[in-house]
Amino acid sequence: MTHIYLDAMGGDNAPQCTVEGTLEALRADSALRITLAGDKDQLMPLLKDCGDVIDRITVEHCSETITNHDAPVMAVRQKKDSAVVKGMLALRSGDADGFVSAGSTGAVLAGGMFRLGRIDGIDRPALAPLLPNGKDFFLLIDCGANVDCKPEYLQQFAIMGDAYMRRVRGLKQPRVGLLNIGAESEKGDQLRKETYPLLERTPVHFIGNVESRDVTADLADVIVADGFSGNLILKFMEGMAGTLMGMIKSELKADTRGKIGGIIAMPAFKRVKRRMDYTEVGGAPLLGVKGAVVKAHGSSNGHAIACAIRQAAIMHREGVAADIEKALLEAPKGE
Secondary structure: OEEEEEEOOOOOOOOHHHHHHHHHHHHHOOOEEEEEEEOHHHHHHHHOOOOOOHHHEEEEEOOEOOOOOOOHHHHHHHOOOEHHHHHHHHHHHOOOOEEEEOOOHHHHHHHHHHHHOEOOOOOOOEEOOEEEOOOOEEEEEOOOOOOOOOHHHHHHHHHHHHHHHHHOOOOOOOEEEEEEOOOOOOOOOHHHHHHHHHHHOOOOEEEEEEEHHHOOOOOOOEEEOOHHHHHHHHHHHHHHHHHHHHHHHHHHOOOHHHHHHHHHHHHHHHHHHHHOOHHHOOEEEEEOEOOEEEEEOOOOOHHHHHHHHHHHHHHHHOOHHHHHHHHHHHOOOOO
16 A cells, blocks of 8 residues: 655645545555645545545644745744655655645755655755656756756756656656757756766766757657756746747637637647646656655646646655666766
8 A cells, every 4th residue: 555645735726626636546546545734624624525535544633834935944944743844754754655745845845855865876856847748748857956056966867867757657768868058969068068978978868968949849758957947948838838828819719710710629729738738747756855755736736636646656666766776876977
């Protein structure tokens, strides 16, 4: 039985969506049990119609909640009765197999670093969202946890991303690319120039540099970046997707011809939306810590929470953390 510890009060739509996601996940996976951590008075009324799975739900009361307004490191140190702190400690002690939160990203990062701990050989854990590339999804690592990086950090990101895509997404040989301003090996700043030969010697399928215009061109399954560049890519993709959808909707409503065309094309639009839907992949795994940790999007609905729970369960069952630790032993060191 896989045990997932869920921050029930984290996210814009909590606790309603976290309970909905819990029930969906439990009904889809009979080998799963979940601890809902949060305000018991708010959670219990939401569980009145779940008799079919109630025996696999534990409600753990937490008197404190870490919000986006809290300083993450201080909150993790001081708010010891919060779901983030108690969840990370449960994962560290083996009482839980995975942790999921749609709450404060900074708190999840700080909790993973200071309460759970890093995998031996990892200098900086990284957040790695799955993003659409037209055919499926690619893993962007890092997307903001580590703004300033060294070549060995990027090497570790490549190893972690490779392990995740093999274990969780089922790819036999993930293509690993380095985000850069040009495809040639000599392009880029000092960080990229030093990282390129290091990745060539690393036991992953390194395909070279990937320019930002090719990020969504299905050239790589894992795109390695420092947190500053990765966050720019992530935010730009989110903004551009919203802008394009807004422009399309506006034009379709502009005249009668557009409205008729929109009705005819609606099935195609719905298929495209499904292919780009972040809720289907769950959230961004926090890779490099000693356990399965998933940071769900703050605006996650119930289905997205269920997918994040499933994602954490797969990470545990497939031994992603152990795979990363093993791969690090085989990796060459920087000169």
